[in-house]
Amino acid sequence: MMLSRRRSEPAVLTPAAKSVALRRKRLRGATRTVMFLSPWLIGFGVFFVYPLLSTVYFSFMKYDGFTAPTFTGLKNWKYVLTEYPPFWQGLGNTVWLVLVMVSLRVVFGLGIGMLVTKIKMGTGFFRAAFYLPYLAPPVAATMAFAFLLNPGTGPVNHLLGAVGLPQPGWFTDPTWSKPALTMLGLWGIGDLMVIFMAALLDVPRDQYEAAQLDGAGAWNRFRYITFPNITPIILFAIVTGVIQTMQYYTQAIVAGKVASGKIGGAGEAFEPGYPHGSTWTLPQLIYNLGFQRFDTGSACVVAVILFAMAMAFTSLLLRRKSGFMRED
Template identity: 75%
Template sequence: MTTGILPPRGAAARRRAAALRTAAFMSPWLIGFAVFFAYPLLSTVYFSFMKYDGFRPPSFNGLDNWSYVLTQYPLFWPAMRNTLWLVVVVVACRVAFGLGLGLLVTKIKTASGVFRTLFYLPYLAPPVAATLAFVFLLNPGTGPANTVLGAVGLPTPGWFTDPDWSKPALTALALWGIGDLMVIFMAALLDVPKEQYEAAELDGAGAWTRFRHITLPNISPIVLFAVVTGVIQSMQYYTQPLVAGKVAAGVIGGSGQQFEPGYPEKSTLTLPQLVYNAGFQRFDYGSACVIALVLFLLSMAFTALLMRRRGGLIGSGD
């Protein structure tokens, strides 16, 4: 006896067919996610509890790797402090400078295309080439930057050879290649409704009031995007500090030459460099996996915090 509440026999088959079609369309992403993210992440977690040097079979050692990295590894906390410094300072400076350049370019009426090109070109330079050029420009003895500063009577820092100036020099390098953020902010600024500016001007609002209550609320999703992606990129900062430290230290030999990253005095050492140092120079894959997981957890924590507080990131404009 049928009750009349069961779906028709073909409905379940149609749902299964629809689910299979959806899975087929998603399969490239699912395969890529499993192979390039899920499997490496699970392997990293697994090896973080193993003693493994890449030659002998791994053996379980519990929390020894975690204890060693967090309490005994002398390079971990300097790398952590440098990485967090770069996250806070470089991201803030890049967002502010990129927004400022975007505002400047949108206001230029004559030859605006030329200025856009000039500001964007440095972003296209390969990271290694850009870093080499910056190290030579900021050479404390013969670099043009210190030559100009000395000519006008200003102090001439040691830049990449001085631990107090190495991170500001990396910040200047990051600001030099700001073209990507400039273009993103420029597009967002051009999309702000002009009617809102006109109404605010009729009400007597000044430039700062218009920027705070009209510009910022309209581009807040772009600001959030720039901050989140900037945090992730800063947590992965590897090439520029490594190359700058090598060149400043005079280590420009072949691949067989050993180099402890972080010159000068560990001031340019970052967590990604420490992962490479522990895993491929010291052959301590367990400790390298621990550092990689710390880096991953920090990135997730920063991103979650920013996404949770996105409403208060720049203010509501009220």
């Protein structure tokens, strides 16, 4: 007995049905993507978007943290930009630290990284010796530097005087306070040293060998081989250094407290920026306005300006990075 079999023919979808099916497929894919990203999206919204919008909102409000905020328009902005002298001094100090400290840290980190990679004996010892200062707590490291650079009893000035060199006031002198903070930043250079060492060890050895056969000197080998290969790492170090220096707070305020002699005591008031406002930074202004003067609205103005500056610096550096990568 023979049974007839019918072959199943695929249903022919109309263009409208195909469009609906395609939209459903895309919607399912987007839903899966959002579900996987939901932990990050929630954290991003709670810890970044909401604080940012709140900061912008309170910058137009009179708010002391205790009473209900009241709208004041641009009054807080006018006060910070025209009636609060420490703002411009703190802005100048922050820009100085970004330009000088970040540049020197990158140069010193790269130089020490190249030096350690060339050492044949005791490499592990020198790596540890240069990296350990980076692990020191910022407060302890700053207090130690304030002791070493004490203009009256510090060993550094004693050594300088013994060889007939000038003895700066360091953290007690407005001219030398920022260079002293820069020296502190260069002392803890271990993080950049490790990053640059990894980049330098990743440069192809055959390129160096070919350059040596062609008679290229040390400078030409660095310029045409080392530098192009580690350019992305240098730009990464600059970007992260700018962001960190924009948030520079602990070392500056601790150095000012130690140098001024006001390092403790319950209820003891201390105005940051010692000496003579030379160590003011924008994060210190936020602390001073928001937690010492209880002027949260003005503190939010400084925070918004700091965020805008960090975004501008970072965007500019990333654009330069894209240009370098296209040239390569």
